[in-house]
Amino acid sequence: MTSTRQAPATTQAEAHVQAPAYSYPMPSYLKPRFRVEIEDRRCIRCQCCVEQCSFGALFFDQRRNEVGTVEQNCVACHRCVVFCPTQAISVLRHPVEYRENAHWRPEVIEDITRQAETGGVLLTGMGSDKGWTCYWDKLCLNASQVTNPSIDPLREPMELRTYLGSKPDRVELDPKSGGLRTRLAPQVMVETPILFSAMSYGAVSINVHEALARAAAMTGTLFNTGEGGLHPKLYSYGKNTIVQVASGRFGVHPEYLDVASIIEIKIGQGAKPGIGGHLPGEKVSDDVAFTRMIPSGTDALSPAPQHDIYSIEDLSQLIHALKEATNYTKPVSVKIAAVHNSAAIASGIARAGADIIALDGIRGSTGAAPKIIRDNLGIPIEMAIASADERLRKEGIRQRVSLIAAGGFRNSADVIKAIALGADAVYIGTAALIALGCTECQACYTGRCAWGLTTTDEKLTKRQNPDIAAQRLANLLEGWSHEMKEMLGAMGINALESLRGNRLHLRSVGLTQQEADVLGVLQAGA
């Protein structure tokens, strides 16, 4: 059986047949993207798949005693595939073919069709899927051979510990006591240079927030609250928390700033540079509203700019206001999207008094953004981090700030290459969600995430058990950290600090001279 036929229309006589929810009330010109096939030989009619599908793509047809499908609703989240106890379900690309056309690709045709039907801005979730050049894949790492010994990280100490915060221009010692005379700016130590990226409560569920907080505590790193405030029940994880102050100022109050380790001013985000966050009212539950300090059920719209920041001088005022508010005990970070002038902007941010600059590249993700913005605005993080590091070095102010890179980090090699390019640490968001079941189906903006990640629905939120989720996240960070130690050992380095900004450990393959120059790396073999 291939249950691909349309759902039967519900009539009075067929009231016992559960009516499926269609995406569109009127016939749509959109073709289904996926085909759900249920192998009759294996299906035991337990209806687990029907219960798990939160997009209305599956229903149980009691009259026929079989699972029916509404394929245009399937987003390929694979929840049903994973949960089926008999592996009876396959989600396949829908076989409807268009005539080949390199310019008018199926996605382009579908976007136009969807807009013709809705007249709106096309929304999407997650990071750009447009295949921007991934420079991580074109950079090779060095390894020690003969003339310098490699190190076995299982036998010798290997350090990934990283201190985030502004470093002094020079160090003065007291000649009598031998102690440090220089006053250090506040520093935050992380055991591994991988932090969890800003994902707000509201965009993700409270259980995901708790899992991120607990995983950060387990692995000695930090999680970022995003712009939606911090639920009071997570205040105990304050030492592992970066709190965000964004243009909407949601959930910002003295205690919120006090519990955190780092305060981050969000200017922009890689997935949607230049526009603010948009949390639809449906996702603003009572608890989200309480945490954000807004009325329940109202849209939480962040203004595109911070309305009190129209210049570096304005930014400096906010940085110092936040430092003053927390008695100069915490580093203040400024997060911007990687854009054409981000190196110069980074220089301005450093001079404005920030301790940390976070750069988020074009592959950065989001819970909801206009598709056209996500796929076209910003620049790749590799270029941004290399040029910002270079610029700050040339100006002699690199030590004043820590650089955090974000936007599409897929594995430990991406992380270590970013550090060799000059980053102090990286943010991971998408990878963390994938660790919790995300399949990059890009339906986050609907609030119907079947994995209970990007939703505030009471029933769907239950799908993430923080006990399990925190362990999965911690496992991911531990795995990556071990791999980074292996790579460092192979390079003959025993501390990540020695690799930071050390681009001689990178070589490029297949890049133009200009690209290699911006990245500051030599051609392989050169």
Added chain:
Amino acid sequence: MKRVYPAEEFCVACRLCEVYCATEHSQSRDVIRAFKEEQPPPTKRIFLQQEGAASLAINCRHCDEPRCVWACVAGALTKDPVTGVVNYQPEKCIGCWTCLVACPYGVIVRDPNRPKIAKCDLCPGRDVPVCVAVCPNRALVLS
């Protein structure tokens, strides 16, 4: 004694506990064969309760004061004084359904294939009952 406790806040209503409970008590102990080939079909001993967003799975509580044991007229239900498990001996059962009426949780059911009952036996021979082992979200806890 150890019991299977449901964690309502993490139950995702997938019913995998029911599927594997029935499989564990089938002849073949193979999911597909048990459900598609076996006659009589397997019977589950754990029951998902669901209303709106709330759901949880309940099985025999192995009560300290077991009403089913008191009610049983045939001596088929006994409370093990050492382990605390409420054991069922089908060969003694006469199918009078008194225990079904006596059970305050409704977790004893008629075996549809014979004049006997079916109830949770905590999966003898296993470290943890199969429902606890397969629950994908740790919504069933043995403690």
